[in-house]
Amino acid sequence: MSLRDNLSSIVASVDGAMAAMIMAYDGIPIDEVVQPDADMDLQLLSVEYTTILKEIKRAVEVLKAGEMEEVSISTTRTRIVVRVLNSDLFAALIMKHDGNYGKGRYLLRLKGSTMAEELS
C-alpha cells in the first residue's frame, strides 16, 4: 500500500477525519489527503504545528523524558493527533472535535510504522 493509500485509508476509516498528512520537521508536507469538504488552511496549520512540535521536541530533550512519540491537541473545534515516525518525519491526523479520537490515534500508530518503513 502506497503512502497516499495509507493516508486515504485513515481519513476514510475515522469518523470526523478532515485530513491526514506526512510532514517533515522543516514544515514541508511529504504527502497529504484532505476531505473535499474540509474547511481549513492546511498550509498555515502545517507551519504552526511544525513550530509547536519543534518546541516540544526541544523541551522533551531538556527534560530527558525519552523520545517524543505522540502529541494530541484538542480545541473546541478540532482534534489533532501527531505521531513521530522517525527523526525527520511525523504523521498528523486532523479531525473534527466530535471525531473518533480513539480510532484515529490507533490507526495513526498502526499505519505510522508501515509508512515510516516505506520512507526509510
Added chain:
Amino acid sequence: MSLRDNLSSIVASVDGAMAAMIMAYDGIPIDEVVQPDADMDLQLLSVEYTTILKEIKRAVEVLKAGEMEEVSISTTRTRIVVRVLNSDLFAALIMKHDGNYGKGRYLLRLKGSTMAEELS
C-alpha cells in the same frame, strides 16, 4: 473536596500517575501532588510545559481553531495530559509511559471542571 484532595484523588486513582498539578500560564504552580517515588524535576517540567502551552495557545488563535481544551504529550518514558481550566489556569497529570492514559484523561476532565469552579 479541596483542590489538594482532588489532585490527590486523581494521582491515587490512575495507575502509573506520578504527579498532578494546577498551574498558571506564568509557570507558577497553584497546587501539586507528587508521588513520593516519582523521579523527576517537577519545577523544570512545569517551566518547559508552560512554554509549550503558551506556544500552542498562540497557534490555536492564529488558526482560529476555537479554544484550546486539552493537550497530551507522550514520550518513550512519560505521558502528560494537560486540561485547560480557564484563561489563566490549567491542570496537568504526569504518568509513566504505561500508565492508564484513558482513565487519566477522563478524571482530569471530570475533576478539572470542579477544580475550575473552586478557583473562580
